[in-house]
Amino acid sequence: MESNDVSTPTKVDLLVGADVLYTLDEVHPVIISGEVAIKGNRIVYSGPARAAEKWEAKERIPGGGRAVLPGFVNCHSHAASALFRSQSDDGLGG
Numbered sequence: 001m002e003s004n005d006v007s008t009p010t011k012v013d014l015l016v017g018a019d020v021l022y023t024l025d026e027v028h029p030v031i032i033s034g035e036v037a038i039k040g041n042r043i044v045y046s047g048p049a050r051a052a053e054k055w056e057a058k059e060r061i062p063g064g065g066r067a068v069l070p071g072f073v074n075c076h077s078h079a080a081s082a083l084f085r086s087q088s089d090d091g092l093g094g
Helices: 079-087
Strands: 010-022 030-039 042-048 055-061
Parallel strands (some): 010 055
16 A cells, blocks of 8 residues: 655546445454545555545546445356356257
8 A cells, every 4th residue: 555645646547435445454344435546456545535635546436325345356257157058958959
């Protein structure tokens, strides 16, 4: 995570607002009115919302009723289904 000087905004690609921000931090697992700053393919900040002038974002997505889970990876996959596709009733010509 980057530190930020008050006089110089940190340049980021995307700033996502969150009415509720769920973190993996044991001390602060839920933050009301949070934000996530992303630069390239990395999360550079995840925490309480900071003053807008602290960020120079190419794109902003406001909180507006959103809950955000930064770093959450959806591992749901249907790869095994592809392996057995020919073994189904449809694949047996019946």
